[in-house]
Amino acid sequence: MSWGRSFNHSVKAVCAAAALACGLTGTAMAQDADFSGDRVELIIPFGEGGGTDTWGRFWAPYFSVFLPGKPTVVVKNIPGGGSTSGANQFEARAKADGLTAIGTSGSTQFPYLLRDKRVQYEMRDWRVILASPTGGVVYVNSDLGVKSAADLNTLKDIHLRYGSQGATSLDLVPLLAFELLGLDVDAVFGMKGRGAGRLAFERGEVNIDYQTSSAFINNVTPLIDIGTAVPLFSWGAMDDDGNIIRDPSFPDLPSFPEAYEMMKGEKPSGPAWEAYKAFFIAGFPAQKMVFLPKDTPENIVEAYRAAAVAATEDKSFLADREATLGEYKQIVGEPAERIFRQATNVPEEARSWVQKWLTDKYSVQF
Structure with a gap:
């Protein structure tokens, strides 16, 4: 019985889609954002090699290709405190300029939901870009x-x-x-x-x-x-x-x-x-999510959401998704907002x- 196949993803695998990105049309607000020459950090509040790190490294090159201006998107691992260390740093230091995002897991929202004393972030204030169901x-x-x-x-x-x-x-x-x-x-x-x-x-x-x-x-x-x-x-x-x-x-x-x-x-x-x-x-149904800081301008939020939509429609993404993400539909935009609200409201x-x-x-x- 086959449980999946090995997967080794590289930026080169998605750069072929760059030409398609040039022809994409988004909202006018999304078109206003421009990350040309910028370096974007995607914070992963875990060490290397785990599920969230694997997921983040899968998404990073797609954001690089489909965000306006094609910035360099790098994963920055900040492990510790069951992911609260990286989330706390994101809350305290990330500027609302689109150059820092965070990829979270249930391990980030559980301490928040349980009112863990280590939590110094207000997750409900963050701007959700996408949600990745997983198992x-x-x-x-x-x-x-x-x-x-x-x-x-x-x-x-x-x-x-x-x-x-x-x-x-x-x-x-x-x-x-x-x-x-x-x-x-x-x-x-x-x-x-x-x-x-x-x-x-x-x-x-x-x-x-x-x-x-x-x-x-x-x-x-x-x-x-x-x-x-x-x-x-x-x-x-x-x-x-x-x-x-x-x-x-x-x-x-x-x-x-x-x-x-x-x-x-x-x-x-x-x-x-x-x-x-x-x-x-x-x-798990909305376990991994990408966020921008609170107060991020709407045009930057829309640029990220448009990039996520474009990625999920890309042939390379569709071909490689199962091997890395499994058979799960990625949730973007308003549906991601809804499931995020559901996931952060435990009875x-x-x-x-x-x-x-x-x-x-x-x-x-x-």
């Missing part, structure tokens, strides 16, 4: 003897170790999932990103891990091919009715609700499940339950 896959070391999700019950009596960025990061979703499944998982905190978690898995320091779709496709598939990793389940995707279904990028893997039912013999329910669902929605009951659970289990103070 994630949980996998284990093949030495555990597990072949698929059908063998989940054999993990109940095994002590598992998971490399985590922090309990209030995007890792909240897997930690809640492990709790629901009743697995004995020791969270090893301090990872600078999911890429660091994967490297810890490869070194044998942890034996259960998850990666978002882009990192899984590119970096975990080789581990599966050589037989050192076994995929168990994906988080799933949302259908138009708000139901969690199988992830279209991994149709042969059960979704988390399916895996739960396979293990427990019943559908998930209860307050822990309701909390899980709320943060899953906030973390108060779910927030309160999760805060209490995090305090009781991991001594997180709010």
Whole structure:
């Protein structure tokens, strides 16, 4: 079974589309912006090699091609604090001139939603450019003897170790999932990103891990091919009715609700499940987003949105999207604004339950 193909993206792969960019027409406001000779920094608040870094490096050359004036767009990694360090720096230092953007993950918005004391950014003030839905896959070391999700019950009596960025990061979703499944998982905190978690898995320091779709496709598939990793389940995707279904990028893997039912013999329910669902929605259907600072002039915002639209219609983008981003439609403009608002409004009951659970289990103070 093929889980994807390796992908090595370069600026040259998209520069052929530059001629098309010259003929694009956008709004008059978008045409007013000009980044000729400029250097744009796309801040990724994680270390290199993880899902958000992979995603950001995929998008950067397309912005370079399709923004007016074709600026040089570079990725700047600022890891730390489960992504709050980079987000705090963006809030404090980024000017509203279009020369600094940030690419976030659920690990950036979860601390914000949970009112984590490290957060010094007001995310709802930022100007959203695009949202990238994604998924994630949980996998284990093949030495555990597990072949698929059908063998989940054999993990109940095994002590598992998971490399985590922090309990209030995007890792909240897997930690809640492990709790629901009743697995004995020791969270090893301090990872600078999911890429660091994967490297810890490869070194044998942890034996259960998850990666978002882009990192899984590119970096975990080789581990599966050589037989050192076994995929168990994906988080799933949302259908138009708000139901969690199988992830279209991994149709042969059960979704988390399916895996739960396979293990427990019943559908998930209860307050822990309701909390899980709320943060899953906030973390994955609109998990990765590109923002500009608050007060960015409308013509610059429109230039970025027009560039994102142009990229998603480009043949190179369409040809390469699946290998890096998976089978997910990129959300741009007003639809991105709507899903951003939904993702940053978690029901108060779910927030309160999760805060209490995090305090009781991991001594997180709010």
